[in-house]
Amino acid sequence: MRPSFAPRLVNGPLYDPVVYTRILNEKDAVLFDCGHFFLSGAGLANKEILLINSIFVSHAHMDHFMGFDYVLRVILHRDKPLHVYGPEGITDKVLSKLRAYTWNLTMEYMLEVNIHEIQKDEILISSASVKDGFRKVRRQRQPRQGNLILRQPRYTIEAVALKHNTLSLGFVMKERLHVNIRSEVLAKKGYRAGPWVGRLKEMILEDETDGTLEVETVSGQKDMQIKDIIKDLVIISPGQKLTYLTDIRYSKDNLKRIEKISSGTDLLFIEAFYLDELKKEAYAKGHLTAAQAGEIARMVGAKKVVPMHISPRYHDQVDIIQDEISRSQMG
Numbered sequence: 192m193r194p195s196f197a198p199r200l201v202n203g204p205l206y207d208p209v210v211y212t213r214i215l216n217e218k219d220a221v222l223f224d225c226g227h228f229f230l231s232g233a234g235l236a237n238k239e240i241l242l243i244n245s246i247f248v249s250h251a252h253m254d255h256f257m258g259f260d261y262v263l264r265v266i267l268h269r270d271k272p273l274h275v276y277g278p279e280g281i282t283d284k285v286l287s288k289l290r291a292y293t294w295n296l297t298m299e300y301m302l303e304v305n306i307h308e309i310q311k312d313e314i315l316i317s318s319a320s321v322k323d324g325f326r327k328v329r330r331q332r333q334p335r336q337g338n339l340i341l342r343q344p345r346y347t348i349e350a351v352a353l354k355h356n357t358l359s360l361g362f363v364m365k366e367r368l369h370v371n372i373r374s375e376v377l378a379k380k381g382y383r384a385g386p387w388v389g390r391l392k393e394m395i396l397e398d399e400t401d402g403t404l405e406v407e408t409v410s411g412q413k414d415m416q417i418k419d420i421i422k423d424l425v426i427i428s429p430g431q432k433l434t435y436l437t438d439i440r441y442s443k444d445n446l447k448r449i450e451k452i453s454s455g456t457d458l459l460f461i462e463a464f465y466l467d468e469l470k471k472e473a474y475a476k477g478h479l480t481a482a483q484a485g486e487i488a489r490m491v492g493a494k495k496v497v498p499m500h501i502s503p504r505y506h507d508q509v510d511i512i513q514d515e516i517s518r519s520q521m522g
């Protein structure tokens with residue numbers, strides 16, 4: 192199966208956790224957390240930042256939120272809006288950042304920032320524009336549908352509130368379906384490639400497969416039943432699932448919530464702040480140890496685990512952290 196998401200741990204496992212995820216074949220990327228970008232390292236190119244439509248902020252501790260200004264600086268001339276999702280209180284925090292600058296030369300700019308504050312029963316959406324220096328705010332409320340916070344044609348994002356020593360949101364990104372066109376049999380079955388193939392994919396993703404579609408064949412254009420085209424050409428499989436978890440306490444309550452939202456995850460980005468020797472300290476500070484990260488990986492059946500946010504005290508012992516995760520993941 193060719194993957195649809197291309198995620199990358201921008202700063203590597205040792206520094207502020209930032210996961211940049213491109214949605215392949217779309218002008219779309221999302222960012223999980225937004226700490227300090229270490230630009231000298233494998234950082235993000237401006238053209239990658241320009242593709243970011245949504246930023247998901249787990250919580251507003253500085254190491255997860257200070258890079259917001261940098262993203263804003265890069266996309267300021269863009270006319271596509273930016274969406275920021277975060278826990279209770281995020282609206283005031285983002286607005287404070289936006290209003291901290293002098294905006295007297297931006298009247299011609301188009302950028303709009305939409306802040307989605309994930310509350311218990313609803314999402315509070317606040318929209319502000321650089322045009323007036325983010326002074327006027329339009330507000331709107333949306334009832335929550337389970338854990339869902341964003342639905343796109345190709346993927347959904349869910350959020351769950353977890354305990355750190357403040358609230359920290361965990362995020363799950365799910366591809367809705369993985370639609371593979373068997374291009375190798377296209378000609379053999381009498382079809383000709385064309386824009387209809389993209390339309391077909393869209394209709395499958397939108398679950399509109401009852402009708403007909405005009406396709407191009409070797410003998411010209413033809414209306415065909417979508418179900419028949421699917422039989423000929425398409426492999427539909429369950430989509431990829433990616434989980435992002437950081438700054439959380441190892442507690443029964445958190446584990447229950449994580450299991451519910453993250454089971455069957457393909458790729459798990461998870462903090463491994465300390466080794467298990469500092470379990471008590473980890474609990475007090477609301478962080479996971481490597482062994483606990485491994486246990487969570489086992490609980491949700493993660494196919495691949497990417498440790499991140501490792502405490503500076505272990506920066507020369509990443510192998511040991513990795514070993515502790517693997518050992519506990521195997522049980």
Ligand SMILES: [Zn+2]
Pocket residue numbers: 250252355438
């Ligand atoms: Zn934190």
Ligand SMILES: [Zn+2]
Pocket residue numbers: 252254255438500
């Ligand atoms: Zn942190």
